[in-house]
Amino acid sequence: MGMPSLSIYANELIRDFGAKTLIRIGSCGGMQDRVKIRDVIIAMTASSLSTPSRGIFRELNFAPCADWSLLQSAVLAAEARGVPTHVGGIYSADVFYDERPDLNEQMIRHGILGVEMEAAELYNLAARYGVRALAVLTVSDHLITNEALPAEDREKSFGDMVEIALEAAFA
Template sequence: MSLHIDAAPGDIAETVLLPGDPYRAKWAAETFLDSPRLVNEVRGMLGYTGTWNGNPVTIHGSGMGMPSLSIYANELVRDYGARTLVRIGSCGAMQDRIALRDVIIAMTASTLSTPSRGIFRELNFAPAADWPLLRAAAAAAESRATTTHVGGIYSSDVFYDERPDLNEIMTRHGILGVEMEAAELYTVAARHGARALAVLTVSDHLLTGDALSSEARETGFAEMVEIALEAAFAAD
C-alpha cells in the first residue's frame, strides 16, 4: 500500500492504462475488461483491475497535469510492480491535417517543465516512448484503419495557456498536439526501467477552435483504448 493507492498486494496488474479522468477509468474498465473490480478510490481516483483477452490489466486514473500523473506513475511502478504504463487521454490538435477523433501516438513529448526537471539540473532530458510499444500501437491502429498520426507532442504544465507565440513555434516545428501528462510519464518510466506510451484522441483543435462535448470526451474514445490494449500485449 502506498500513500495515494490503497490497493492490496497483487491487486495491481503489471500492465496499467492511465486515463486522466477517474470516470473514464471506470468507463474503460467496465467496457473493455472482463470481471473488473475496484481496487482503489483514495481521493476519488478510481482504479480497476480485470482481464483483457485473459491478460491482467489495471485501468487507473492519473489526475490532470504532470504533478498528479507523477505521483501515480511512481507509486504504481515502485510500490506495485507495474511495468507497462500507457496513457489514454485527450489532446488538442496543432496541425491542419489532424481532425477531431483522430488518434495521436506520441513518439516524444516536449515540455517547458516537469516535476522531474530538478533531477536533471542543466540537462535537457528528451522524454520518449518505448519503441516496441510505439511500433505495436502504430500497427494496431493501421490494422483498424484508424486515422492515426505518430510524432512529437507537447506536454503543457498549464491548461489556460497565454503563449500564442509558443504555440505557433511548436506548430511550425511539427508538434502534433498538446496535452498535460506524457512528458513526465515517459521520464518516470525511464527512471524505473519501465515501458511507457501515450495514445491520445483529439478532442479539440487549437487552430480551428472545434471541440468535442464533455460527454464525448468521457465515453467516446473506444478506438484509443483498443489500440492501447493491443499494443501493450503485442509488444511483450
C-alpha cells in the same frame, strides 16, 4: 491531472506495485492542420517547459520518448482498425488554459502534433525506472481550427484509443 499528480501515481505504480508498462490514454488538443478532431495521436516524444523531473536534470534538456515496442504495436493496432492516426512529437503543458500563443506558434512550426498535460513526465519516469511507457491520445479539440467535441461526443469517440492501447499493452 497534470504532471505532478501523474508523477506521484506513476512512481507508486512502478515502485510499490512493480508496474512494467504504463500507457496514458486521454484527450489532447490538435496542433497541426492535418490532425483532425477524433484522430488518434501516438506520442513518440513529449516536449515540455518543465516537469517534476526538471530538478534532477538541471541544465540538461532531457528528451523523453516512448517505448519503441509499445509504439510499434500501437501503430500496427491503429492501422489494423483503420483509425486515422498520427505518430510524432507532442507537447505536455503545465496549464489547461493557454496563455502562450507565441509558444504554440513555435510548437506548430516544429511539427508538434498535439498538446496534453502528462506524457513528458510519464516518459521521464519510464526512462528512470527502465519500464515501458506510451501515450495514446484522441484529439478532442483543435488549437488552429477551434473545433471541439461536445462532452457527449467525447464519451463515444474515445473507444478506438482505448482499444489501440490495450492491443499495444498485450501484444
